[in-house]
Amino acid sequence: MIYTARIGIIHDIIISEFQQQVYMKTIIAAGDNLSDCAKLNNIINIEGHSVISFCGGNGEIPAGKNHSLLLYYLSDLSEGWKEKLNSVKNISIATPMIVISETDSSEAAVFVMKNGAVDFIFAGLPDDEIKSRIEESFDKKNLISRVEEIHELIHYTEIFKGIIGRSSALRNVFSRVEKAMKRDVSVLILGESGTGKELFARAIHEGSGRSGGPFVTVNCAAITPDLAESLLFGHVKGSFTGSVSQHRGYFSQANGGSIFLDEIGDMNREVQGMVLRVLEDRKVRPLGALQEETLNIRIISATNRNLRKLAEEGNFREDLYYRLDEFPVTLPPLRERREDIPLMADHFLKEFCMFYEIEPMKFGENSMEQLKNYSWPGNVRELKNIVRREAVESIDTVIESISLPDIKASTENAEHKTPTAEVQIKEPAEIIPLALLEEMEIKKAFRITGGNADQTAFLLGLSRATLYRKLKSYGML
Structure with missing residues (x-):
């Protein structure tokens, strides 16, 4: 299935290239x-x-x-x-x-x-x-020239699995990331939320000499100081009350491979000091352990925040910033590579039609123009969610119009938007409590999928256990 999907992406890119490229x-x-x-x-x-x-x-x-x-x-x-x-x-x-x-x-x-x-x-x-x-x-x-470009596109599609596009902005990123694959340096991936930072982090790992080792993802924003040592470095049995078994920390789990420090800009400053010590010494000592463990890992980190500015303001350790910023990679927001939108939207639509076993659909000219002109504050993640919604809700095989969020779709202001800029959303006349809103959306998704729990969980981005717990609380099970 994965191989077939990749061939489909290559086919779509080649057809798109031949249709749109004009030689002077x-x-x-x-x-x-x-x-x-x-x-x-x-x-x-x-x-x-x-x-x-x-x-x-x-x-x-x-x-x-x-x-x-x-x-x-x-x-x-x-x-x-x-x-x-x-x-x-x-x-x-x-x-x-x-x-x-x-x-x-x-x-x-x-x-x-x-x-x-x-x-x-x-x-x-x-x-x-x-x-x-x-x-x-x-x-x-x-x-x-065309054969060379197609070979380049096929080459990049093979390396960057799941990352779709042919724009010059994306190709520049591909070229830079490919350099990072060949050198065992710390990589800092910068970009707005939804631009695919984790996909690129995985691509760097899989394209490097560490591909045979583990790839461990850490949500830095969720690590509190009181749990940091145990989560990051691990602990031995009996090292503290409640430690009934040994636990390997994230850094130990990643030994021989790569550790991906996601949302590094939101990491607690006290925890930053702990991470810095590991990056400098390349050693960890689990809580309660007598011996240190030597690490052989690659550091890949990502953030949607301006780390340099945070460091200058004293909100991020400057010494840690320089450790992470050995090889920075900046991902462009979707509004800066609009030519990729039709290719991505068509690919996602085919993918969801297959997953939900729906008759094949396509976007009409009007709906595609809507997608191309929208500002996409949520970037690729938002595009994928909207295409998924259209695939599930549409009763026609040709989607002529799309209901987009009530966010200004003009590109005039969007092109000056920074990763930390706030999205301007019209204030609703009535505020709906989050718990009620969640219940309404879960019931709606459950109805749309005909009571299929797996598809409902996938549509909402929930685990099956969480979905069942919610449905039970609503009296639906």
């Missing part, structure tokens, strides 16, 4: 004389081509620019022509070059092709044939 054919026309460019312009007067001329000292070819094609008109084979040709090619070395020569010389053709040109064309050939050969060069370049 930009040609640099170069030669020794102005008349050379005039001749080139007559030859390449083809619809869809944009020609920039640099002949006879008419400006300089922009260095380092990767245009679609460089056409060089070789008017004669007088002394120094080889040096001129090489100097032109070296200016725009990443651009494929075609030489059009007034002299049909096999020696010149061999030299030109050996020095990186993609074709050598005799100017005496019919214009239609020259145009056809130029078009072939474009097709080859575009095909090679």
